[in-house]
Structure formats: C-alpha cells, structure tokens
Amino acid sequence: MRSNDTDFRLSAQLGFQPLEKPRPRPALRRIARARPPKFAPRRGAWLTWMFLAPAVVLVGAMMYYPMIGTVVESFYSTSFINPHPQFVGLALYKKVFASGEFGQIVWNSCIWTVFVVLFQNLIGFLTALLLNQRLPTTGLMRSLVLLPWILPGVVGAILWRFMDDPQLGLINSFLLSLGLVDHGVAWLASTSTAMAAAIGAAVWKGFPFSTVIYLAALQNVDQEQIESAIIDGAGRVQRIVHVVLPSMREVIAINLVLTTILTFNYFDMIWVLTRGGPENATHIFPTKIYELGFGEFRFGEAATYGVFSILVLALLIAAYFLIQRSGLRWRTR
Template sequence: MLKRDRWLTWIFVTPAVLLVAVMMYYPMIGTVIESFYSTSFINPTPKFVGLAVYQKIFGSADFLQIVWNSCVWTLAVVALQNVFGFFCALLLNQKLPGQGLMRSLILLPWVLPGVVAAILWRFMYDPQLGLINSFLISAGFGDQGLAWLADSSTAMAAVVIAAVWKGFPFCTIVYLAALQNVEEEQMEAARIDGAGAVRRLWHIVLPSMKEVIAINFILTTILTFNYFDMIWVLTRGGPQNSTHIFPTKIYELGFGQFRFGEAAGYGVVSIVILALLITLYFLAQGSGRKAAS
C-alpha cells in the first residue's frame, strides 16, 4: 500500500516538475550557454569566446553604474512599497464608512498594465503640461517646470515614486489578509492591560505577521529587481545611464543592438546578484531568530 502511494505521488508530481524544468530551468541553462558565445547583427553566427563576454562586461564603464542603479532601485522601491502597503493595510483594517469601496479603489494602480501606468506618469512628469509641475508652481515652489525625467539628479527618484504607486497595493492586500489572522483575544487582553496602539503593533501585530512580511519582502524584491516596464517607458535607462538597470540593459543589448552574448551575460550576473540579495536576507532573518531565541 505504501509503495503504491509513493508511485502515485511521483505520477502526480512528475508533470509539474517537467513543466518547471522546461519553462524555467531550460531557458536558464540556455542563457548561461549563450553567455559563452559572441553574436552580433553583422556576424549573427554564434562564436565561442569562453569568458571573454564576462571580461568585457566587468571591464565596461557602465557595469558598476548598472549594479548601483539596480540596488538603489530595488531597495528603495521594496522598502517604500512595504511601508506604505503596511500602513494602508492598518488603515483599511479599521471599521470605517465605505470600507469595501476603499479596499476596491486601492487596487486600481496595481491592476493597471505596467505600460499604461508608466505612460500616465510620463504625462504627469511633463515639464510644461504635467500635473506635478502645475501643482508645484501653483503652490509657490518655483516659477517654471522641472524636467524630472531628463535630469540625472531627479530621474531615479521619479521612477521610484511611480513604481511605488504602481506596486504598493499588492503589499496592502497581502498585509491586510495577514491582519485578519491576528488573534483578537491577544489584542483585547493588551488593551485591558493598558497597552497603547504602538505597543500592540510592536509586540502583537508585527510578531504575528513576521513570516508574511518576510515572504512579501522576498516576492517584492524579485519582482522589482526584474521590473522592466516602468523604467523603459519613462526613461529608457537615461539620462546618462542614471536609471539603467539590468532588465533595461539586457533588452537594449539583446533586442536593440543584437548582442545576444552580452545580453545573456548580463542576465546571468543579474541572477547571481538577486540570489545573493535573497541569501543575505535569509541569513539576516536566521540570525534574528537565533538572537530572539
């Protein structure tokens, strides 16, 4: 009986394993292999060059800029999305008039296609006709509009704000669902003992949600690090590479310049960096749990 159950388990699991292998691991292995070949529009026949592609990538003046941009972009967007999402979830968890309507409306930025959201923000950042500059000028902050997306000192902040607006509703829904599972008995007991809202949040709510918070941080890190639409539509990596991240650089090399070997090399490097970020996060979580125990 036990042997038959084991065979049934393998029969049901095998299709899923094969699907993941074909859809995920096969392209990843193909990307690694592609990174050892040099291909260009003029010479489309792949030529094996070994590690020369990686030497060219690491020796490029743009590489460190792209790594820095990717880390700043990811950390800023993930942190702000989770913070805003968490506090919006706390607000929507209260018994307020029109609670159901507010929960529905807050999803609108997230359900918008990424390209559509980016186009909307591009209009809002327009130096002459944009809503943001019009508001700042009417409020007395200057007498002419700023070129938010054309200035290397403001472009990254501009795309981060747009990405946070687009993605924080996802964090809101995740945290709102987690707040529903916080035990009301513990909250009531804390109120009776005289604990204020901040102490209840710190000692009851956050410990109850720590697993959800950890998983959501990992998910948003992966999604943000690989997020392509917002930056490409708003700035295409400019100005002066100030907003170029790995996905936009890979797209530019592969589909703009047909340098598929370098594009694959950047893809492999981005996977390694993302894996390191997630590993560091898990190590920090593990050390925190050991210290707590």
C-alpha cells in the same frame, strides 16, 4: 458532500478572512477512521506523475534549460555586424567588468530595488493598518486600493510619463501653483531626478499588493492578545509594536523578499518611462539585458548581465525558502 461544498464556498466568500478548513460530515469521518488511511498515497501513484508531468516538463524546458543556455551564451560573442556566434571564453565578462557601465547598473539596480521595496512595504503596511479600521469608507477603500496594481504596467508607465511631463503634467502644475518651482521640471529627462520619478511611479503601482497581503495578515493576528494588551493599558502604537508586528514577523519577512525579487525583475515601468536613460541613469539589469540583446544584437554581453542577475536572484530565492522553512518550524512548535 453538500454541506462541505457550501461551507467551503461561504468561507471563500468572506473575502479577506482566511479560509476555514471545511469539516467533513461525521459519517465520512467514521468511514475514514474505520479503514487505515495507509492505502491512500499508494493508490493512483501513476496518476500523481501523470498530473505532475506536463507542468514539470514545461517549466524544466522553458525556465531551467534556458538558464543553462544563458550561461553558455555568455561565452559567445555576437554583434550586429557579425551575427555568427564566436567562442570567446571569459572575454565578455572581462569586457563587461572593465566597463564603467556595469558598476552603474549594479548601483542603479540596488537603488531602484531598495527604495521601491522599502516604500512599497512601508506604505503598504500603513495603509493596511488604516483599512483594518471599522469606518464607513473602509469597504469601498478595500475595493479601490488594488486599482493601481491591476492596471496594466505599460498603461501605468504611460500615465506617469504624462503626470511627470514638464509642460502638461499634473505634478508640475501642482508645484507651480504652490510656487515651489518657477518652471516645469522635466523629471524624467534629468539624470538627477529620473530614478526618483521612476521609483515613485513603481511604488504607486506596487504598494496595493503589499496592502492586501498585510491586511489579510492583520486579520490573522490573535484578537485575544490585542485585548489583553488593551487591558494592560497599551496604546495604539504600543499594540502595533509589541503585539501586531511580532506576530506578523514571518509574513513581513516573506513579503520583503518577494517584493525584492519582483522589483529587481521589473522591466515594464522603466522601459516605458525612460528606456534606461538619460545617460544610463535609470538602466537596471532587465532593461540593460533587453537593450543589449534585442536592441544591439549583442546577445553574449546581454547573457553576461543575465548570468549576474540569475546569481543575485538565486541568493534571494534561497533566502525566501529559508525564511519559509523556518516559519514552518515556528508554527509546528
């Protein structure tokens, strides 16, 4: 057992390297082969279910059941003045649809998600390429790069509120000293710049995660293929386009969908930066739901927005699993 143990731990300590499957000692293998492995799955079937039960029950009761609850909730109307739920059928959907707010929130959510995901993955991929080079600073940079991601979201948001401050912020100081603006700009207070400022802050906070995933994937790229591409006279860019990117197709697709889901759900950054303001300019689904539900006690309308975001997420999750299944098929071929 000893050698397995150390093998496994050693490979785990390689950090960015993928974990090697530990090889069983020859003696173990002989014993395993001597008996048909058929009995293994049957043995301890009771334990399988005992092990699974707590997780299944908890996730079922706290995530799937409330999802039904949200749909039910969307048929009942409540307000601050009248807190007793009243059945109103589809009236809340009509109300929400008819209001111009709904359209704006769909639009904001799209802009927010598309740009954060795009920049986060683009910058993440480029920095992964950069950190995949053998340079004196590489080791240190690999440690530092995750810092924004582990920083608590609320702290990150407060930090960027400060960076964007019209009088005291570093960004305005910088732009002023370059002469690009003639007075401090209140980035978060203007309807035309607030969303861009929020997107910038979210990208800064989120890109390191993509970097780490892409870095690990880059180290899985077949080195022989790259070497033969070099022999064929392929330059740096050609190698990336023709060898690296195709072999990372699956990881990139999965990561794109995953960051889309996480960004669409991301509440902390916008809530602390702007609370959805000014004039709804930065309200996205999660912040609007929170404001309607816990700010105005209009649980029904909040649930109506919730149902829409569940539908969007269901589509994205389906995409995620389709990509992953097709990925599994590519590998086994």
